[in-house]
Amino acid sequence: MLNGSNYKKWKQDVNFALGIADLDIALREDKPVITASSTTDQKERLAKWERADRLSLIAIKRTISEHLLGGLPEECTAKQFLASIKERYQVSDNAESGRLLKELMDIKYDTAKGVREFILKIVHYQTKLKTHKIDLNDKFIVGHALNCLPVDFTQIKTAYNTIGVDWSVNDLITKSVAEEEKLKNEKTAVSMLSVHSKPRSSKNNGKYKYSHASHKN
Structure with missing residues (x-):
């Protein structure tokens, strides 16, 4: 979760997660422009981009505490949303x-x-x-x-x-x-x-002396 002091790590995690989910197309590419003469492949590319953008925006917002969302744009692309967060939290x-x-x-x-x-x-x-x-x-x-x-x-x-x-x-x-x-x-x-190299304990020496004295007596 973004907490304001972990922006760089948070951004890395977001990019990785969206890349693994194959949703980062909306972050890497601009929205495809469709005209009347556009091919089916181009139209499908637009549909894929729009889906990736919508889901990316949802996923990004889920990693930000609600009280930190204030002041951030509500109607924008995922790429624009990340740019706004960067302006707010990036260290100089x-x-x-x-x-x-x-x-x-x-x-x-x-x-x-x-x-x-x-x-x-x-x-x-x-x-x-x-x-x-x-x-x-x-x-x-x-x-x-x-x-x-x-x-x-x-x-x-x-x-x-x-x-x-x-x-x-x-x-x-x-x-x-x-x-x-x-x-x-x-x-x-x-x-x-x-x-x-530690010296041997003197206990045995004392015992020997005591025994020797007792024997002598």
């Missing part, structure tokens, strides 16, 4: 670009989700920003991802800065995942070593 391009850039700059590596998902999330922001005419090249994305990784990844950061060869995003993912696995294995080894 500058505001959306600013939000995406801030989220990209503030992104943090999450150990639980892993480095692969972390890098792919950065690439997702890169793709979204490109639609707003902000084109961040792969060199920037690779450098930014490395800078955001914690100090544990110092070895791979040093390798990138000293090797003198630009990495692709796929190169970064491959090397980062391998480094992450190595770090996990090292931590596991250290944990196991710590467990095996």
